[in-house]
Amino acid sequence: MKYFEHESAATFDEAVSLLKESPKGKTVVMAGGSDLIGVLKEQILEDYPEKVVDLKTVRGGEYIKQDGDTIEIGALTKLCDIVKSDLLNEKAPVLSQAARSVATPLIRNVATMGGNICQDVRCWFYRYPHGIGGRMDCMRKGGKECYAVMGDNRYHSIFGGMKVHTTPCSVQCPANTDIPAYMERLRQGDVEGAAHILMEANPIPMITSRVCAHTCQEQCNRCGSDESVSIHGVERYVGDYILEHPDTFYRAPETETGHKVALVGAGPAGLSAAYYLRKAGHDVTVFDKMEEPGGMLTYAIPNYRLPKSYVKQVAAAYEKMGIRFRLGCCLGEDIQAEDLEKEYDNVFYATGAWKRPVLGFDGEEFTEFGLQFLMEVNQWMNKKDRRHVLVVGGGNVAMDVAITARRLGAESVTLACLESEPEMPASREEIARAREEGIEIMPSYGVSKAIYEGSQVTGMELMRCTYVKDENGRFNPRYDREETLRVSADSILMAAGQKVDLSFLGDKYGLALERGLIQVDKDTQATSKSGIYAGGDATTGPATVIQGVRSGRNAAEAINRGYAVMPERRREDKFIHFDTAGVKEEHAVKDKELSAAERALDKEDSFTLTGEEAAREAGRCMNCGCYSVNASDISPVLILLDARIVTTKKTVRAADFFTTRLKAADMLDTDELVTAVRFRVPEGYTTAYDKFRVREAVDFAIVSLAYAYRMKDGLIEDARIVLGGVAPVPMERKKVEAFLAGRKPDEALAEAAAELAVEGTAAMANNSYKIQEVRALIKKMILDMGAVQA
Template identity: 50%
Template structure:
């Protein structure tokens, strides 16, 4: 049964477009309605439309005319009228054949050519939810995975998938790195291409690959099949390649903008913003209070995770681009912030979170802040060799602190954290590494009392933590004070987070501040003062490195817009293109693992893990499903019109159907866009056109495989060819390699067979649809032989 909806008759295309625009997301257009009513009946769409905008009542949309320009068909022309039209059958026969091939006479008598072009895809998971236990949130419905990759796929694409949404890995990455796209380049052996794609979202992959939590891997859909793709390992290879060839990938801009930007703080957000602003031609000067640039990357992450040379190579590459670093300079002390505001066209605040938070324990002043420990580690440990050390905290910093203390000679190291093991902020890999090195982790315990004698720490009393967050997800720990444990220890290292320090602002710069954080406009990252932007920890509190990178790029976009007066650039991933995977992807069940340095050889100044080889990287890239929609385009007329190089006219544009199909991601047109006319050029009359399709039964409208062709013959040879494969890809697919092969040649059975082989050479069949390859070859071969026989 259908739900109730409003049905509005319209008198003009403009009126219909206006109604669609006003009811964005809740309105759909209807003409013939044969496909739409089925969609509504089966409740295929995530949101059921509240109104249908009827254009059958618009006069003049059902015309079929021919003139010097060519054949012109109104979008509301019925397929039965097209199939029987003398004008269509006089030189445009393939279109009549395609129209006639659509379903039963009942459907053809109602269906329109515009509806056939704009119909929804044919997919078991998309169209028949009741038969598979309920509607699936597939890619076309806002999900992040195409179930056909590992499920029922006999009617799906053999030429890759349509990118209709961000893949799960890209969605989960704060920087939205286009992971599948750069892994495609790796599979093709195009390392430079992979590097370029990666740097569009993340200019410091050599660093993130080593320190990132790798949210991308957490949402890798391959993991639901066997193991997640080792994206971090491949990112490390590409990142190191970028730094080794920084003169090619991190070039100075060809032209200078004349604008100057000051960046306060050289953490990941600041370095990212500096890179993108410099790439846009702006002068960039980065200030940092420490002696070396890099912020927490340089000073707070142990070298066994992130070698200092990696950070130094990155800074050197940025300097080679023309970015200036002024280190050992504390803004607010050595230079007032107000001076920067006067001297620069924009000021970007990114001072990070270096301040110690206090949790209110008596004797807390005797403990050591985890970040201070990591910065001054060697000096601090001089008197602690052989001692028992307690680390409070459960994040990656706490693990870094614990492992570092252990490797520097602490006798015993115990970590105590509020969270149970499943919910520890530290990554699984880091927790496993800590346990491997003999560190004891006490989950679900919080500090109650610091034990001390004669001003010296002797231990820590813990109390059982029964809750970390409340029902609304807010940090609100609860304890059982009657359940305690006492630990003996000579030192306590507090690694329970960091705070921002805004004292550098002074009183001259009256920035709006809220709860110790700089207030910014969420969309633009502007502060309450003109020229001044802020990003990262000073606006949100401590964040991950990759989240800081995402903020840094976003800030660079709006800083550039502010300085130039131009609209903010759009860096969103384009959707609509065809993405490919490797045919052997399902054969590689285990991911490539980074080799680890033997435990006995580990220290503070040698990296714990080794990178993958190029061969391992390429093999691992093959495991990526390159998550896209594998449903095929079901339109018979679209396949023929692509071969005829027809143009589609809408209320917004006029464009060749092939170009329109390539750009479209979920639907052919936008929500308020209406197809009004199809124009087939008169030049196609010089070609021999044909259309054939394989289907399960003659009355069934869905082509399992189809081929539309247009051959221009001169002196018995092919002067021009257009071969379009239908129902084998997300869009009608031109077999360009086969077209080029036959041009200038006489059609023979041997040539037709060779062309058919070439046309299917790039096929990537799934587990159950390899049969389509052979059918498509036969249809291509027959199209050529039929054209030759028609001489």
């Protein structure tokens, strides 16, 4: 073991003081030490304590006493004393039996009540020794995945897992969409439920699924072994379902708040904010200088990626919700910012980035702005007769420009960008699509100068870009000016970014700006002026559609909180599940696309998955969480007895202490200790503890059962049943308890109760036998009840 400082505490108060003195996580406590010593010796956790506070020297922590109808056990009471206690063997034998089942006599002589109920999980992936190939950083340790999903899971949960923290795919999604949750609803056949979860984070998934770079897929835990889940494909199916049922998903609010909100800009950020504000009951008006809503979605993204019919359908659904659009209305000309502020309670600016940036190279004036080219593509086609096109830029806009130019009939299209290919901001799919259509991509090249004769460009000189960002991650390209080349072109389209135009605000409006962008709080999108918010490209510069959606939602939620309108909280199931057969499928469903020869500018290149395909792909999602099982034999018993866990700060119901979080010890503050366990004597009840394990000693429960029952006139009057070793936390089977009430214990009842006890199980690849063991323990319990009565 590594070196650590050891301190002995004489009292719980002294131990708490020692914990408070140390930095968070740098001090741990040792009760009996039977668990902690193994954790430290094997170095299963990356953080190693600097100090261990020994509780074995604490005075008054070992006792078992009765006060009236209540029994209290000190947290430092050894398990061997619980086993031998005449009081417990008489009044609560279930607790003595559970203690007796723990490990071996040697371990029971040092292990304590408090240590047992706060012990760490026994999953072998979690416990894998650092000295044998390195520790396994599973999700429970802050890692990315649960190795039991695809690995050996014979001793793991049969009732599903529990969330540990936000999954990597959701973290990577700018909107933080709960991707695993809607995938699970799809696996259950609940498309509507999946859609509602998706719309909690994103009200326009039918659009984002078509144009988003879906960086979420890059963080899918399947990437390390085969292919990521096709999240965008599943999202597109659900998004189209939403659009097919607009009255279900875009409903007008039942009540009005009386507050008026103006949104300037009908692009992704504005549309997102409008939805969440209107849903809350506010009067919402969206202003935009263009003749149709959608912003870049309508005017810049080509039809082959996003047919405009989808944007129009969304706008129509919004209008049915009661959202008003004032189009063709230019801020700074038709209406002033000051007037909006007077007329509306809140204003949200999301005016986008439409302006051409000036790069300052020789001949720049003879090149064309790629975004303007996309907006006026038909005019360009009619008045331009160009054969060789050079596009400058490496994002999805540049790809759109290049592909559009190619489909308009250009003989050759070359694309040059500063970034190396792995660093290009364009999605992998768009890069592949460009190559399929014969576009030459030249990564790691920047502009030196345009080559021109008179006012006509004939090409461009490029120079090698050695790196794009500096050591601090800031955009600061460096070039090797000795390595240059010339590309012939009769048309050069600049698609290397756009600028934000905030001239509509005027000099006197007083909104704080930073580097030409509206300065906002990153969490609320609030500006320097009270009641005024901003989002989208106007605050970040050119960004993705989904980033705009997130900023709009942030602003709407902040405005809603100001009026005490809180977002609806979905009631989440305690346990999560995955499809055992589905996760074995290595290959993702492939996007169905037109062949390169069939593609055109006026029709969509790809097709939406069928419901069957979407459900099958959702089945590949591993629903990453923790699928280990609770380790303590004592915790199910304390839930059964409705015990109270007494700490140095509070008293908590055992059911809350053991089932709220994955690790019971996480219910404690870093300077908080368990001091005692307290419960009322279960008068009139027969109690017992049964445990299935491989060996009679040492082993932890594969399945355990703590139960209590009371009989009257040969019938079960009341029963309590708590299973252990079958889920991440102990499980009280309340349906079985209710089913048994008033019934006679016999073979038929045992069979029926056993089936009810395993309702909701979802065995993993190697542990279906545990379901049968649950049945067996339940049957034995009921038959034992009958035998006692006989």
